[in-house]
Amino acid sequence: MSTNYPTRAQRHRGLFQQFSPLNLAPAWEQYSVVKARGVRTIALGGHTPYSASGWVVEQAVGCIELIGAKVAGLGQMLLIGFTLSEQPASAGFEVTATDAIGTLILPAHCFAAYVAIAAGQNTHFRIGGNGQLNAIGSDPSSLQAPSPV
Structure with missing residues (x-):
């Protein structure tokens, strides 16, 4: 049973229900599937590192x-x-004060x-999660994270 819905006393029905806000924030320890609203792409020469927001890609091409x-x-x-x-860094995920950022280096x-x-x-x-299942796809159903065994 979901803990997102509070229990209500029988006397609180219809117009007399107590207002209880729902927590619609994603549970980041699980994985969230998000529609890309914007995409930026850059092509580089592979001779120098590329960095953005403290994230660094060595020999970036x-x-x-997203x-x-x-x-x-x-x-x-x-x-x-x-x-x-030859040794790409591992994938990652972090939540900052303003953003939820997943990373992949391929x-x-x-x-x-x-x-x-x-x-x-x-x-x-x-x-x-820990970023290991970060991914992109053309269909949201294909990105549903596998359930743990």
Whole structure:
């Protein structure tokens, strides 16, 4: 049973119900699927690092920034970097005072495929948890996080 709905006494029915606000904020320890409202892409030479908001991609050949709508006062975004480095950094997720930010760093040869998905009309992204399941897709149903075993 959901703890989001308070229990009400029998005398509080109809117009006499007590107002109880619902908590509609995502549970970030789980994963949230977000519709991309904006997409920014940059192609780079792979000779120098690229950094944005304290996030650094070594030997960057490109980066994609997917931006979702604000939820519970937080902007939602997924930053995807593409690198020539042999040891890409692991994926991550963090909640700051203003944003919920997921990150991925992938090999350079994946850049064109991810740009094609990001440029679509119905692009969605998944962020949350420890970031290991951050992803993008053209259909939100394909991004539903697998349930733990």
